[in-house]
C-alpha cells in the first residue's frame with residue numbers, strides 16, 4: 159500500500175514470508191513438583207477429602223492411565239491452608255484467585271519470555287508486538303501490560319491479550335503472530351502463553367477428577383518474525399500456512415473448568431485429518447503419508463494422542479515430543495504446544511547431529527474449547 163500525505167510518502171511493506179519461529183523458551187513454577195503416583199494422596203489430603211475413599215480409588219485409577227509422570231504447580235498446601243475458600247465451592251473465592259493469578263501469571267510468562275529473548279540474542283526493546291494468551295488472568299489493565307513492564311518492552315509495543323481460548327490458545331497466538339509478522343516488515347512478535355490451575359482448583363468431586371489428573375502449570379514463549387532476518391537470527395520452524403477449524407455442534411464438550419466430556423478424544427480423532435488436508439490446501443497437495451512429516455501435537459490427553467496415531471497411521475515415535483511433554487509436565491493448556499515445539503527442535507538437533515535424515519515438513523495440531531482445532535504447516539529450513 160502506498161499513500162501520499164502532506165507530501166510524505168508512506169509505504170507499508172510486508173515481511174518476506176513465510177514467517178518463522180526464531181527462539182523458544184519455557185518455564186514452570188518452582189513452588190510444587192508432584193509425581194503423578196502420589197497426586198491422589200496429596201490432593202485428597204490437602205483438600206481434607208480422605209473420607210471419600212471410592213472417589214480417591216477412582217482418582218488413582220485415572221492417574222495411572224494419564225501417561226503423566228509429574229507436574230508443576232503454583233498452589234501449595236501452605237497457600238491452600240491460608241485460603242479455605244478454594245476448597246468449598248459455596249464460599250466466594252474469585253477475588254482471591256484473581257489477585258493471586260494477577261501476580262503469578264505474568265511472572266511465569268516473564269521467565270519463559272526471558273529465555274526466548276536471550277536465545278534470540280536481540281534486546282527486548284526490539285520486540286514490536288506482544289501476544290499474551292492465558293485463561294488464568296482476568297484484570298484490567300490486563301496481564302499483557304504487566305508482562306511488557308516486567309520485560310522492559312518499549313512503550314510503543316503493540317499488546318494483545320487472548321483470553322479463554324484454553325488449550326488452543328498457544329496455537330491461536332502463533333497463527334496470529336504469523337499474520338502480524340508477514341504483514342508488517344521488520345515486526346518481531348513475542349508470543350507468550352502462561353497457565354496455572356489455581357483458577358480452577360477445588361475439592362475433588364465426581365465431575366472434576368480427570369481435570370485434576372491432567373492439568374499442570376507452565377509458560378511458553380516464542381519469538382516470531384519474517385524476513386529479512388537480522389544477523390544472528392536463525393529460523394527454527396517456518397510457519398507456512400495456518401488454519402482454524404471449529405468442529406460443529408461440539409461447543410458443550412470442553413470448557414475451561416475441570417469438566418471434560420468422555421467423547422473428546424474420539425471427536426478430535428474423527429476430525430484431525432480433514433483439518434490437516436485443509437491446511438495443506440486440499441487432498442492433492444497433502445503428503446502421500448502423514449509419516450513424511452514431523453509432528454507437534456497438543457498432548458491434551460493420552461487417548462487423544464493414541465487416536466491421532468491410529469487415524470493418521472503414524473509410525474511409533476512420531477508423537478514422541480508430545481508424549482514426552484505429557485509425561486514430564488502434564489497438560490499445561492495453551493502453553494503446552496510451546497513445550498512440544500521446544501522438545502521437537504531439541505530432538506531434531508540430536509537426530510541431525512547423529513546423521514539421521516529428518517523430515518523437512520511438519521504440522522502443529524492444537525485443540526481446545528469449541529472444539530477448536532488450530533492447524534499449522536511447518537517447514538524446517540535446511
Ligand SMILES: CC(C)(COP(=O)(O)OP(=O)(O)OC[C@H]1O[C@@H](n2cnc3c(N)ncnc32)[C@H](O)[C@@H]1OP(=O)(O)O)[C@@H](O)C(=O)NCCC(=O)NCCSC(=O)CC(=O)O
Nearest residue numbers: 219223224324325368418419420422458459460525526527
Ligand atoms: C481419563 C483418562 C486418563 C482415562 O484413560 P482411559 O480412557 O484409557 O481409561 P479408562 O477408559 O479405563 O477410564 C478410567 C476411568 O476414567 C473415567 N473417564 C475417562 N474419561 C473420562 C472423562 N472425560 N470424564 C470423566 N471420567 C472419565 C472412566 O469412566 C473410568 O472410570 P472407572 O475406572 O470408574 O470405570 C483418559 O481418558 C484421558 O486422558 N482423558 C482426557 C482426555 C481429554 O479430554 N483431554 C482434553 C483435555 S482439554 C484440552 O486439552 C483442551 C482444553 O482444555 O482447552
